[in-house]
Amino acid sequence: SLMNQTAAMLGCSQDTHFTNPSGAHDENHYTTAYDISRFMLAALEHDLFRKIIATPSYTIPATNLSAERFFYNTNGLISNLYYAGYVYDKCIGGKTGTSEKIDVFDENGQRVLDKIVSFVGVAPMDDPEYIVLVALDTPSRATGIYISGGVMAAPTVGAVMADILPYLGVEQTFSEEDAASRRIVMPDLTGLTVKEAEKLLKDQSLTLLA
Secondary structure, eight states: OHHHHHHHHTTOOTTOBOSOSSOOOOTTOBOOHHHHHHHHHHHTTSHHHHHHHTOSEEEEOOOSSSOOEEEEOOOTTTOTTTSTTBOOSSOOEEEEEEEEOTTOBOTTSOBOOOEEEEEEEEEOSSSOOEEEEEEEESOOGGGOOOOSIIIIIHHHHHHHHHHHGGGGTOOOBOOHHHHHHOOOOOOOOTTOOHHHHHHHHHHTTOOOOO
């Protein structure tokens, strides 16, 4: 009931209703893309939340109970783990989601393992102008790709943001590792002056060496 009260306080519509805090599938557990954007904007008011979703990776030191553990952000705008080339120095955040369909059964009465995966991303985090939500209903297991919001939906949001970010004046940035493996088609510089060639190469994020 507290979740539903909070949703109402945020101005969410009657198309949002929660029955559990975990996201487990339930016919009475539903929301809309617009209301999810409201949740994200409310969460962004908390500094700790901003810090967590803007962190590319985190290492938990070894203890007497476990070895050192590494965690990576699957948001392609924060980390190059899955979607390389669009990490940049402004704060960008996102949230993955994976929900099992617990009330769907096959012809033999066995519960299927179908899922709904999603990812919501915002840009820029300091002053959000765009919120993108991608939800994939029952993605195929035949692809061999691990089914999760971070692996499947996040790259899609990253691709959408890749089209949006240039309009915000955000250019692609590459790590040394990414740059070393990047294939570049050189523009034709025939007949250009040195100054014209330098400008054209600069537009392509290339540098003319004498």
